[in-house]
Amino acid sequence: MSVVVDQLVKTYGSQHAVDHISFRVETGDILGFLGPNGAGKSTTMKIATCYLPPTSGLVTLNGFNVETQPTEVRRQVGYLPEHNPLYLDLYVHEYLRFVAGIYGLRGQTAKKRAADMVELTGLGREQHKKIGALSKGYRQRVGLAQALIHDPSVLILDEPTTGLDPNQILEIRNLIREVGKEKTVIFSTHILPEVQALCNRVVIINRGKLVADSPVEALRGGSTIQVEFEQAIDETVLAQLPGIRDVRVLPRHRYELLTEANQDLRGAVFRLAAERSWPLVGLQRQENSMEEVFRELTAQTPAAQPQAE
Numbered sequence: 001m002s003v004v005v006d007q008l009v010k011t012y013g014s015q016h017a018v019d020h021i022s023f024r025v026e027t028g029d030i031l032g033f034l035g036p037n038g039a040g041k042s043t044t045m046k047i048a049t050c051y052l053p054p055t056s057g058l059v060t061l062n063g064f065n066v067e068t069q070p071t072e073v074r075r076q077v078g079y080l081p082e083h084n085p086l087y088l089d090l091y092v093h094e095y096l097r098f099v100a101g102i103y104g105l106r107g108q109t110a111k112k113r114a115a116d117m118v119e120l121t122g123l124g125r126e127q128h129k130k131i132g133a134l135s136k137g138y139r140q141r142v143g144l145a146q147a148l149i150h151d152p153s154v155l156i157l158d159e160p161t162t163g164l165d166p167n168q169i170l171e172i173r174n175l176i177r178e179v180g181k182e183k184t185v186i187f188s189t190h191i192l193p194e195v196q197a198l199c200n201r202v203v204i205i206n207r208g209k210l211v212a213d214s215p216v217e218a219l220r221g222g223s224t225i226q227v228e229f230e231q232a233i234d235e236t237v238l239a240q241l242p243g244i245r246d247v248r249v250l251p252r253h254r255y256e257l258l259t260e261a262n263q264d265l266r267g268a269v270f271r272l273a274a275e276r277s278w279p280l281v282g283l284q285r286q287e288n289s290m291e292e293v294f295r296e297l298t299a300q301t302p303a304a305q306p307q308a309e
């Protein structure tokens, strides 16, 4: 059971909303899909759920191609769109049975499934109201219930906790965590602590391009050491120090070392420099928060301005 996104492109006119993105998500993964406003998250999710055709590239869900096998894909996937359209005049049960019907569930089976979803999403107290009379948090639960009604193996949720109060956020997170034990979950959010609380993996996109695809651990609470030498050194030796996750070469003989959380490797770097007779002129450590990593990865470079004629 997996979602595979391979070199996905979506253009609107001349704009590349999604620009050659590739990643894969496996069963049991809860993937946080992050990016600033307009990064291309919703567009990617709409393509993965057959609401939009890709311009090029491939998306498969459990091996089914979104372009050529949309019926099979829709059976595999439950989708909660960012602006979840609901029929406000329908009662909760009525609406859920209607959605069940779209997936071919009828009669007692549809009724039972709707009742199960009411139970699962904590809609019990509100189930006899019309959707129009529900609070935002409860409407969101209805959205989750409709996304889950056909027992999909993949769940795609576009900002499921946006606009909810802190109690509702916790409840929806618990529900996602519960559902994520059996299903593949992809959800977008702007709340980074939510990703830390729920996800095992993170994909970050910026202006349509993939800028990170890693375990949450790799983006959480590590630290960086900036080290500067008088002349260029062999960075592969730095990379071999225990506790170093990555080494970036910066201009002017500076190197940025990403280290595991709670490790201060300045002493080790200093000793290595002494051993190798590398002329060390600067050594600084900085704790990283996920917010900082996100900001760095999605720093906006100013768009090229059209030249005046």
Ligand SMILES: Nc1ncnc2c1ncn2[C@@H]1O[C@H](COP(=O)(O)OP(=O)(O)OP(=O)(O)O)[C@@H](O)[C@H]1O
Pocket (backbone or CB within 6 Å): 012, 017, 035, 036, 037, 038, 039, 040, 041, 042, 043, 044, 082
């Ligand atoms: N139907 C459309 N026509 C033209 N441009 C569009 C259309 N839909 C999206 N876009 C553009 O594509 C880009 C990506 O939009 P998208 O909604 O996928 O971003 P997002 O990452 O989900 O943003 P947000 O976090 O604000 O929801 C944006 O620049 C948006 O304006």
